[in-house]
Each structure stands twice: as structure tokens, then as C-alpha cells.
Amino acid sequence: MLPSIVVLASGSGSNLQSIIQQVNRGHIKAEIAAVVSDNPDAMALVRAQAAGIDSVSIRRSGHASREAWELALMEKVSKYQPALVVLAGFMQILSERFIAHFEKRIMNIHPSLLPAYRGLNTHQRVIDAGDSEHGATVHFVTPKLDDGPVIMQSRVRVSSGDNALELAGRVLEQEHIIYPEAIRQFIEGKISFDNPRCH
Ligand code: GAR
Numbered sequence: 001m002l003p004s005i006v007v008l009a010s011g012s013g014s015n016l017q018s019i020i021q022q023v024n025r026g027h028i029k030a031e032i033a034a035v036v037s038d039n040p041d042a043m044a045l046v047r048a049q050a051a052g053i054d055s056v057s058i059r060r061s062g063h064a065s066r067e068a069w070e071l072a073l074m075e076k077v078s079k080y081q082p083a084l085v086v087l088a089g090f091m092q093i094l095s096e097r098f099i100a101h102f103e104k105r106i107m108n109i110h111p112s113l114l115p116a117y118r119g120l121n122t123h124q125r126v127i128d129a130g131d132s133e134h135g136a137t138v139h140f141v142t143p144k145l146d147d148g149p150v151i152m153q154s155r156v157r158v159s160s161g162d163n164a165l166e167l168a169g170r171v172l173e174q175e176h177i178i179y180p181e182a183i184r185q186f187i188e189g190k191i192s193f194d195n196p197r198c199h
Helices: 014-024 043-050 066-079 096-101 122-129 164-187
Strands: 004-008 031-037 054-057 084-087 106-110 133-140 150-157
Touching: 004 014, 004 066, 014 031, 014 043, 014 164, 031 043, 031 066, 043 054, 066 096, 084 164, 106 164, 122 133, 122 164, 133 164, 150 164
Parallel strands: 004 031, 004 084, 031 054, 084 106
Antiparallel strands: 106 133, 133 150
16 A cells, blocks of 8 residues: 655645646655645645545634644544645644654745745745845754754745746745655655655
8 A cells, every 4th residue: 555645735736736746657656645724715625626635624713722723633634644744835833742743754845945034925035135045945844933854955046136926936846846856755765854865
């Protein structure tokens, strides 16, 4: 049986699409068992349905507390017994309890060259700082936001006339290359939380 992956996504799901493509091509030898979103309108859910993947939405507002919402999320994800939980544009902060539950097997992609520019609006912040270089980072998740062992990074040059949208598009192109590759190497046992660097 193939190892299973659960993807958590809040938005457009273009990273999810790049992962689906590499699974379908047989480059990632795993099954995407489910895509789970906190946003019922996420395009990521439509992409999952189109690919014949279970799609589930668990809305924060449908639960009395953040803890109750996260517990529901944790229980749902656990049902699929994932070898890997992939955060692909998942815009909720996960607690220590959730992260400990899937210890050493949660990956995230972040649109900056971590440790630079944790948090939101990374592209505009890079432009405002006048940086000449920007990029994306795949890393394992720890309880500290946008932190944890770096798996892979890709760099893009920032041109003087760039706006945040153009820059985001160029970074996203790189994300679509490095995220499936990091997942492939994890599934093949080439990298792990304790040996994170992709080759
Ligand atoms: C991506 O750029 C991803 O790096 C970013 O959200 C976008 C999702 O795009 N993630 C974060 O900012 C997480 N801190 P997608 O929905 O098209 O994959």
C-alpha cells in the first residue's frame, strides 16, 4: 500500500496542484488521501474534487473555540493515518498539541528565504527593504511560526521595477518545483526531520 499524504490548504491550491501532478506522474510514490481546508470556498477543494481526492472543510467559525476546531481537524487528519501532513498555503497557526500529534512529519512552504521574513506579506516587505534576492523555503514544522529545519530553498532575483504581485508569481513558480521534490525525497526516506537537507 502506498503511504498517504494529507494536504491542508486555505486558498488557491496551486502548490497542491503541483503535488497532484507529480503524484499522478508517479514521481511521488504516495497517495494524496485527503485535502482539508478551513475555508469551504477554497479553490484547493475544487482541485481536490477534480482529482478524485477526498475534500473536507472544517470551518473555524463552526466551532465554539479554536481548540475545538483544531481537535476536529486533528481527528479528521488522523483518520487518514498520514505518513506526511503537507501545509500548502494553510493560513491557520497550529498549536503545539497538533504539531506533537504528527511529530516530525509536517511540512510547510513559506514564500521567503527563511529565517528572513516570517509571517505575512513577504513579497511587499522584501520590496520595501530593497532586497535584491527573495525566494521560497520548504521546512519541517515546529511550534515556532515559520521555523523548523529547512529542507530546501529556491532563490529569485528582485528587479527594481517589481511589484509584489509579479514577485509573488515568480516565487510561486519556484514553489511548484521545490515542494513536490521535497515531498518525493521524504516519501523515499532520503530526508527526515533529523536529516532534513535535500540533495
Ligand atoms: C504560497 O505562496 C505559500 O508559500 C504561501 O501561500 C501561498 C499559497 O498558494 N504560504 C504562506 O504564506 C504560509 N505562511 P497556493 O494556495 O496557490 O498554493
